[in-house]
Amino acid sequence: MSQASLLHRPVVRSVQSAIPTAVNAAESAAVLSVAPAAVAVSDADTVIRAKGVSVFYGAHEAIKAISVTMPRNNVIALIGPSGCGKSTFLRSINRLNDLIPGCRMTGELLIEGQNIYDPKIDLVALRRRVGLVFQKPNPFPKTIYENIAYGPRLQGLNGRAQLDELVEHCLRKAALWEEVKDRLTSSALGLSGGQQQRLCIARALATKPDVLLMDEPASALDPIATGKIEDLIQELKSSYTIVIVTHNMQQAARVSDRTAFFYMGTMVEYDRTDIMFTNPTNKQTEDYVTGRFG
Numbered sequence: 001m002s003q004a005s006l007l008h009r010p011v012v013r014s015v016q017s018a019i020p021t022a023v024n025a026a027e028s029a030a031v032l033s034v035a036p037a038a039v040a041v042s043d044a045d046t047v048i049r050a051k052g053v054s055v056f057y058g059a060h061e062a063i064k065a066i067s068v069t070m071p072r073n074n075v076i077a078l079i080g081p082s083g084c085g086k087s088t089f090l091r092s093i094n095r096l097n098d099l100i101p102g103c104r105m106t107g108e109l110l111i112e113g114q115n116i117y118d119p120k121i122d123l124v125a126l127r128r129r130v131g132l133v134f135q136k137p138n139p140f141p142k143t144i145y146e147n148i149a150y151g152p153r154l155q156g157l158n159g160r161a162q163l164d165e166l167v168e169h170c171l172r173k174a175a176l177w178e179e180v181k182d183r184l185t186s187s188a189l190g191l192s193g194g195q196q197q198r199l200c201i202a203r204a205l206a207t208k209p210d211v212l213l214m215d216e217p218a219s220a221l222d223p224i225a226t227g228k229i230e231d232l233i234q235e236l237k238s239s240y241t242i243v244i245v246t247h248n249m250q251q252a253a254r255v256s257d258r259t260a261f262f263y264m265g266t267m268v269e270y271d272r273t274d275i276m277f278t279n280p281t282n283k284q285t286e287d288y289v290t291g292r293f294g
């Protein structure tokens with residue numbers, strides 16, 4: 001089969017096996033014919049809603065008028081080539097871009113119906129509600145226990161029994177408890193890379209967020225550690241809305257319910273992941289997920 005014919009097939013061979021609910025081209029067409037608004041989300045189910053969001057670094061428009069709804073208890077993958085605006089959009093969800101000189105945002109970005117760019121918003125409270133896990137594990141140079149307890153202590157939780165319960169709960173949620181329960185007083189820096197990343201996830205959960213943001217959380221990890229992070233994401237979505245930036249097409253197909261394709265600051269397409277990887281609407285999306293560019 002020629003490369004050209006492969007690129008124009010509706011099913012992407014490299015990711016098809018990773019999609020648990022993958023459908024063939026005919027089935028995808030049928031789904032689209034009966035449900036053309038595949039990404040429509042009711043107000044009651046919407047956690048994150050962007051309305052014409054643009055982000056500027058000085059005069060440069062890095063994000064261009066993006067409107068999107070993201071439902072609760074879903075994993076939403078943001079894909080696209082480097083420099084397309086994925087991480088900028090991710091950071092806008094907890095206003096981390098505010099720390100960059102010359103950065104400004106227009107439009108509205110709402111979480112549970114509240115505009116987080118309202119001047120009266122409490123940024124500390126917002127960042128408790130929206131946890132962030134970075135690409136490279138960044139545990140505090142403290143004990144494993146104190147990494148989890150640090151945020152809740154700042155919020156006024158000081159009872160030892162309550163902290164013990166919270167630390168165990170978060171480590172269990174991050175699938176790390178059994179590996180570290182006998183060395184909670186040891187330095188977190190002594191953990192492996194994969195363990196450190198799961199500790200950072202547990203630390204983010206300790207403030208009881210509604211939304212969990214992940215910026216390429218497994219890109220620096222080996223395949224075994226990556227598999228554990230992906231399994232963890234699937235478990236956590238029952239309690240959180242998760243937005244993940246990834247360059248790994250197979251990973252996006254494995255872990256996400258919905259996918260948004262970004263290119264040069266615009267959101268080209270947003271749909272259910274199975275449709276995005278088997279029957280995308282936009283030719284540019286098809287070219288990217290098949291590896292023709294990017």
